[in-house]
Amino acid sequence: xxxxxxxxxxxxxxxxxxxxxxxxxxxxxxxxxxxxxxxxxxxxxxxxxxxxxxxxxxxxxxxxxxxxxxxxxxxxxxxxxxxxxxxxxxxxxxxxxxxxxxxxxxxxxxxxxxxxxxxxxxxxxxxxxxxxxxxxxxxxxxxxxxxxxxxxxxxxxxxxxxxxxxxxxxxxxxxxxxxxxxxxxxxxxxxxxxxxxxxxxxxxxxxxxxxxxxxxxxxxxxxxxxxxxxxxxxxxxxxxxxxxxxxxxxxxxxxxxxxxxxxxxxxxxxxxxxxxxxxxxxxxxxxxxxxxxxxxxxxxxxxxxxxxxxxxxxxxxxxxxxxxxxxxxxxxxxxxxxxxxxxxxxxxxxxxxxxxx
Amino acid sequence: xxxxxxxxxxxxxxxxxxxxxxxxxxxxxxxxxxxxxxxxxxxxxxxxxxxxxxxxxxxxxxxxxxxxxxxxxxxxxxxxxxxxxxxxxxxxxxxxxxxxxxxxxxxxxxxxxxxxxxxxxxxxxxxxxxxxxxxxxxxxxxxxxxxxxxxxxxxxxxxxxxxxxxxxxxxxxxxxxxxxxxxxxxxxxxxxxxxxxxxxxxxxxxxxxxxxxxxxxxxxxxxxxxxxxxxxxxxxxxxxxxxxxxxxxxxxxxxxxxxxxxxxxxxxxxxxxxxxxxxxxxxxxxxxxxxxxxxxxxxxxxxxxxxxxxxxxxxxxxxxxxxxxxxxxxxxxxxxxxxxxxxxxxxxxxxxxxxxxx
Numbered sequence: 022x023x024x025x026x027x028x029x030x031x032x033x034x035x036x037x038x039x040x041x042x043x044x045x046x047x048x049x050x051x052x053x054x055x056x057x058x059x060x061x062x063x064x065x066x067x068x069x070x071x072x073x074x075x076x077x078x079x080x081x082x083x084x085x086x087x088x089x090x091x092x093x094x095x096x097x098x099x100x101x102x103x104x105x106x107x108x109x110x111x112x113x114x115x116x117x118x119x120x121x122x123x124x125x126x127x128x129x130x131x132x133x134x135x136x137x138x139x140x141x142x143x144x145x146x147x148x149x150x151x152x153x154x155x156x157x158x159x160x161x162x163x164x165x166x167x168x169x170x171x172x173x174x175x176x177x178x179x180x181x182x183x184x185x186x187x188x189x190x191x192x193x194x195x196x197x198x199x200x201x202x203x204x205x206x207x208x209x210x211x212x213x214x215x216x217x218x219x220x221x222x223x224x225x226x227x228x229x230x231x232x233x234x235x236x237x238x239x240x241x242x243x244x245x246x247x248x249x250x251x252x253x254x255x256x257x258x259x260x261x262x263x264x265x266x267x268x269x270x271x272x273x274x275x276x277x278x279x280x281x282x283x284x285x286x287x288x289x290x291x292x293x294x295x296x297x298x299x300x301x302x303x304x305x306x307x308x309x310x311x312x313x314x315x316x317x318x319x320x321x322x323x324x325x326x327x328x329x330x331x332x333x334x335x336x337x338x339x340x341x342x343x344x345x346x347x348x349x350x351x352x353x354x355x356x357x358x359x360x361x362x363x364x365x366x367x368x369x370x371x372x373x374x375x376x377x378x
Numbered sequence: 379x380x381x382x383x384x385x386x387x388x389x390x391x392x393x394x395x396x397x398x399x400x401x402x403x404x405x406x407x408x409x410x411x412x413x414x415x416x417x418x419x420x421x422x423x424x425x426x427x428x429x430x431x432x433x434x435x436x437x438x439x440x441x442x443x444x445x446x447x448x449x450x451x452x453x454x455x456x457x458x459x460x461x462x463x464x465x466x467x468x469x470x471x472x473x474x475x476x477x478x479x480x481x482x483x484x485x486x487x488x489x490x491x492x493x494x495x496x497x498x499x500x501x502x503x504x505x506x507x508x509x510x511x512x513x514x515x516x517x518x519x520x521x522x523x524x525x526x527x528x529x530x531x532x533x534x535x536x537x538x539x540x541x542x543x544x545x546x547x548x549x550x551x552x553x554x555x556x557x558x559x560x561x562x563x564x565x566x567x568x569x570x571x572x573x574x575x576x577x578x579x580x581x582x583x584x585x586x587x588x589x590x591x592x593x594x595x596x597x598x599x600x601x602x603x604x605x606x607x608x609x610x611x612x613x614x615x616x617x618x619x620x621x622x623x624x625x626x627x628x629x630x631x632x633x634x635x636x637x638x639x640x641x642x643x644x645x646x647x648x649x650x651x652x653x654x655x656x657x658x659x660x661x662x663x664x665x666x667x668x669x670x671x672x673x674x675x676x677x678x679x680x681x682x683x684x685x686x687x688x689x690x691x692x693x694x695x696x697x698x699x700x701x702x703x704x705x706x707x708x709x710x711x712x713x714x715x716x717x718x719x720x721x722x723x724x725x726x727x728x729x730x731x732x733x734x735x736x
Contacts, residue, residue, distance in 0.1 A: 353594070
């Protein structure tokens, strides 16, 4: 066990144990916990069954006694965002669960901008109805249109968020966003005081009695989760209800969720469940379903809180390809050392190159 | 994350969002975008037209809201800290070398600059904290993954040594201790001036993270221009030769590397040209270039040295403000977060190596 965490990889860039970047099988052990620590826990947020009730937001505020704020994080003001049913706006110091609302339309009788081979489910359905021409032929657009109509029907059949009227299809995307509790957490890496720490459950938590409000974690989070409470000076974010976990309870948001959109559990079990759910949705023809934060080879080594989304991540306000900033830190330190050496060199040659009086 | 990419969005658009400027799907077609598009077209030709690309790069966001949180660091506290730390660091190096090479006036001015700058920079850094009374928590742990932690262990010994050296310089006590203090300060001076580049680069702020190899050199060069300029202005011209040389070299390095930062990183270089940061950086370049020119032409005259020193210090200060503001601007616009990440994903899918290096 090491006493100085992540010491050598940060300077040398030699990171065989993936302490800065990459998949990490046991994140709590890497942080120094003994063998018998609890399993890593997490959230699986299945947005395909979210009904936008905001029970998670309310439960979180209640349990964690978070102050009221408007959609821009201003304390003690009541304000409407004016953009959708979303008056919470964003995650921040006072908002640890945020339900995003996106109303979308599409025309179903026009060819969709479909690229590449259609999914197997759609292809097999199509084969039963139309005489499928070769995929590369120019008449492909007709088939794509047919496929998309079928897909729309499949969607409205299986997806409670979608409805169709005439040639237009309307759906509401709702997604409860939360701190991702990354495998490689930027906020945790850059915290100079040790206020942010990795718990025995593999989550990332701020210690309020240590934080001195330097604010470094705020721009270091690739998801824009953690923020400073201006009147307090310190930073705050989701703790995955660390206090409840230590008492054997579920986090407040997962307990309150009426549709099991927010599922709490051991991370490996959640991952298996999410893979199965994605499989089901794909089979039902929901071709835009995808998992976000599930991939352990992504830029943050996978998330402790991951999502099933029905559109691109940025539609929900999530970064499409987040990378923990510390991955590039060895290169930065080398650059800083070289620049410091350059300064000494320049000063030395300036002194040696000047005539003495 | 790899699911569903083959049918991006499947035709879904935000209801009523396409005609609302500033949010929803937005196209960008400015200078950086055009350049990028040109590069892409070439790439597509190379692979036989199988890579699907839209002509105008569009990006989606959640009602135009930023994805990452803009830094909560205050202006002018942090830019001033960057400037003062840099000027103090380079002055400390110069002071120690001037001491060894027997230039008493330059030594004295350098030590006072280093000491004053370091004490002031500590004040600004503590004032920027959300809980200033807890500033000593910075020395609670040491974390190589946190530039601010390492920076605290650079700033603490530097400001102690440089401040004490400046104090005994003023009082005229302990000449041998003075030399030792000056040497310790010189040891930490270079790291103090360049670690601040790492401090800004090691964030998710697009316009700071992308030039992460250049920023330490920008700040190092800028520090030498400022330190050289300030010491040149207060030292008799006969002794100030090293100051002039360091200032001109530093200014040249600053200008060259800033040029790379401003032009070498595609769309995330854009905030360095536009709006307030663009104005600040143009002013910075003008001041730095003019300061270097005046140093060369009239640096050996008293008035010339003072004017050149003031210009160089102003240039360095404006550079810090410009870089700081450019980062803030890039954090506030989701474009700079989404577009580069989309391009990275597309490159990975098309089998290119990742554009970011490890």
